[in-house]
Amino acid sequence: MTRELEPVLQQLVAANRILAREDVVDAFGHVSVRHPHDPKRYIMSCSRSPALVGPDDLMEFEQDGTAVAARGRTPYGERMIHGAVYEARADVHSVVHNHSRAVIPFSITGQPIRPVIHVAGIIGARIPTWDIREEFGDTNLLIMTMAQGRAMARAAENCDCMLMRGHGAVVAGRTLQHAVMRAIYLQLNASLQSEAMRMGEYRGLSDGEVRLTTELQFSPLALDRAWEYFCRRAGVG
Numbered sequence: 001m002t003r004e005l006e007p008v009l010q011q012l013v014a015a016n017r018i019l020a021r022e023d024v025v026d027a028f029g030h031v032s033v034r035h036p037h038d039p040k041r042y043i044m045s046c047s048r049s050p051a052l053v054g055p056d057d058l059m060e061f062e063q064d065g066t067a068v069a070a071r072g073r074t075p076y077g078e079r080m081i082h083g084a085v086y087e088a089r090a091d092v093h094s095v096v097h098n099h100s101r102a103v104i105p106f107s108i109t110g111q112p113i114r115p116v117i118h119v120a121g122i123i124g125a126r127i128p129t130w131d132i133r134e135e136f137g138d139t140n141l142l143i144m145t146m147a148q149g150r151a152m153a154r155a156a157e158n159c160d161c162m163l164m165r166g167h168g169a170v171v172a173g174r175t176l177q178h179a180v181m182r183a184i185y186l187q188l189n190a191s192l193q194s195e196a197m198r199m200g201e202y203r204g205l206s207d208g209e210v211r212l213t214t215e216l217q218f219s220p221l222a223l224d225r226a227w228e229y230f231c232r233r234a235g236v237g
Helices: 002-019 079-090 102-111 118-123 148-158 176-199 207-217 220-234
Strands: 030-034 041-045 058-060 094-098 162-163 168-173
Touching: 002 030, 002 041, 002 058, 002 094, 002 148, 002 220, 030 079, 030 176, 041 079, 058 079, 079 094, 079 148, 079 168, 094 176, 102 162, 102 168, 102 176, 102 207, 118 176, 118 207, 168 176, 176 207, 176 220, 207 220
Parallel strands: none
Antiparallel strands: 030 041, 030 094, 041 058, 094 168, 162 168
16 A cells, blocks of 8 residues: 555554554454445455554455455454445445444444434434345354345445444444544444433434534544544553
8 A cells, every 4th residue: 555545544553552452353344445436446454353453454345355465464354344434335434333332232222323412413314224134044044155245235324333233333424534433423422312212202303403513523523522522541542
């Protein structure tokens, strides 16, 4: 990869470390960014825990998951999640896949996640759940083919967050920072909503509140401050 990509690669390494520091990912999970010069390619790490990802781990992929220059490195098995989302949505430039413990219960109970706190308006007013078994029968629940990835992307219906039954979540963003922030606050919202549900009825954000809080959270006023904070916590940037 060329030197002109270095700022993108540095931010992608930072994104991996941030998601690990915030416990959104553990040994598993991954984040990617669409290639800034070739929209039919994307960049993500080889198969490694996000907490350990460095610049030398980053690889380019074709949209179908083919590695451009593997150099002996093993790619993530579920990279087709990313390729399928990029194929389906030209507006998306970053994708996060995670197995957040706070989020997964909502994927198996039928209880929808609703934004309940202002910083989580960015997750969107509606978060669908996709069940791989409905289209592909019994599997290992991983998205290992483009056919599975495309089915998942269709089920997302252009929502920026989607749950996968008994598996985790897929989060999309117009920028790398947007996707990372959504993944972090999807987890926080799930945790707070679970606590509220144990206490009784709760009030979520209205559609208007979702729109207005998203505008604020993704404005320089909030986003620059949050990104600096999370970078410092992760020891990057």
